[in-house]
Amino acid sequence: MKGLHTDRDFTLFLIVGLFTGIASGINSTIFNNFLSDTYKLSASARGIVEFPRELPGALIVVVLALLSFLGDIKSSVLGMLFAALGMLGLGMFSPTFASMLVWMMLLSLGTHIFMPLSAGIGMSLSKKENFGSRLGKFSAYNLIASIIGYTIVWLGFNYLGLTYKIAFLIAAFFYVFAAVFLGLMKTSKPKKKKIKFIFRKEYKLYYILSIVNGARKQIFLTFAPWVLIQVYHLSPPTFAILGFIVSALSILTRTVIGNAIDIKGERFVLSLEAIILIIICLGYSFAADIAPASIAVIIIAACYIIDNSMSVVEMARSTYVKKIAVHPEDVTPTLSAGTSFDHVIAMTIPFFGGILWASFGYKYVFLAAAFIAILNLFLSMKIKIEA
Template identity: 30%
Template sequence: MKELRIRLEKAAANRDLLFFVCTVFAASFGFTLYETSFSNFAVQRIHIRPDQYGLLESLREVPGFLTAFVMGLLVFLSEPRLAGVALAVGGLGIAALSRAHSFPQLVLFSVIWSSGLHLWFTVSPSLTLKLARERAEGRRMGQISAIGSVAVLSGIALVRILSRFAPYEALFIASGSCLLVAAFFSSFISNDLGTPDRPKMLFRRQYFLYYILVFLDGCRRQVFGTFAMFALVREFNTGLAQIANLRFLNTVAVIGAAPLAGLWIDRVGERRVLCFNYLVLSVLFLGYAFTPWVSVLYVLYFLDNVLFVFSMALTTYLKRIAPPEDVTPSLSMATTINHIAAVMVPLVGGYLWQAFGYRVPFLVGSGMVVLSLAAALQIKLPK
């Protein structure tokens, strides 16, 4: 009888894992269809201005602040059901973008999908851990990450294929449909995985340098993440097919570079890695501001995306200076700090671009990277 119960539990766990894998693949594939094509849609169809684009990005990040509050309201839902609701809201919001013909509509539908997918991005790692065997959590996280990467590459490839004849509206409907399919798959995951834990945050003075580094890194990410592709599309008329090519190469490079960056961090330490990273980035930002040749900008865009992997050194730095019980709540605080940057930087950067030209946000970004370098030089690791 006991052996039968163990077999049934194992079969149920395998079934849950299978449906979670399907959920992750469909969600990652669907969101990539939207993410790859949105900048071109915003510029070519909505004719969005830089200040409007910055405002849109800022408003789209506001739901990130409310994630913990919403999860508290929905605490009666199990994590699989919460994931389903989140993916359904995200899918409906992205599909509705196919009907957007003005900036206010663009903002409304973007905030809707963002509200759903911020919840999904929070719940997904927790579900991954709960579907892992004890002492095999890292392996499971790696497996799910690999599945997501395959889905992203597949989505980018499909956009590249369809870019010549498929309208943006069709891509958004396909994207939203995939997210709804992901929500459907999640409905088959067992309810007994439990309800989500409400994120706890921790602020301690001894981690102040870490918080500064996180904030500056978040600002740098937002400058480049918000305006680099937008500049390629708006200022240099880069088409959707070329954007898809760039994103595909970037994704492949990041997948290959991440483990190598991790090994380098372990070998030489966080201080040296971060200083090297910020030194190179300061030059890349200046290049993005002043280079008139779009082919050079493609290379700079590629290099900057690859260098994103070195930000993992911030997490390993925290683990070096904090006891285990402080790590998770401190990472939650870092997420909140990143959301502050995500709301502030696009808004300010968009107005600077509108007033003074597209080069100014990248010059400001270069200055932030120099500040990051100065902060990284203050790192003192325990022996």
């Protein structure tokens, strides 16, 4: 009977993956255009937005500790409801920039609650020998669903008169559906967990890599779409098309990078990522100088696609921690600490990036990112894993 319950709950969990994928696909496609069209933000103001948006991620260890009495599933239900309320508020109750920030933070809190819990739920519904395949299946459903989200935006804005308000409401409904299907899953009494904070000198390189990666990543997340919107005037349907391409490419990169970690190791994968990122940064910086606008926008869009499809490289940092862990129980708290470091830097770096853009132009934002990528390469080359 337990196996039947597990299979039933895993099916429900896959449906949750579909609903969250559609909602996040809609949000990621329209959010930057929404900010630009509704509030006419400058580059420096766009940079400031990232501080409140990333704050829930920096505090997520504390939030999950406070919610631990609920267990993973009930905490996830709460996260999905927060995300739905945030989406609803963005669509219906954001007449001012300040009110938008409140709803954006609620959405961010909800999605950040679910992010770390989803892996735990997936593994609790699996056996040790199929952790990877089960989580891979959930990830695949989520990826396919994000393509549905992109399709809704592309069709809606091109042919059906879809507005930002209606798009946010549609996404809110999908988060509600995700909460409902999570609620249908069987819950067990949560085990009392002692919250651990582990900082060992053996993990110092991982912590530094997390900080450097967080800085570079946030420059791309914040300013790469902003260049395409502000300088080249790309619309939500065009971002939906870019999302299609990213998703299709991600299916390939997930397999290739996973195999490369097993065959070549983390040092090779992370060093290669850093080299590719240096090239991408230079593409963003100099595309407008070496080509006419019609070609420059293609170069920058290609940089955007390649960078977004490489997000799966993050698992190389996770497997690095797993392999160097002094004790097996160090892995989760060490990864959590790395995530917090990542988000702390992600809160602050866009502020300075916005000032740099306003003062000297966007080229210098990506030149700064290139310098960070060079530092990332230097650090990645220092990775050593004992046999």
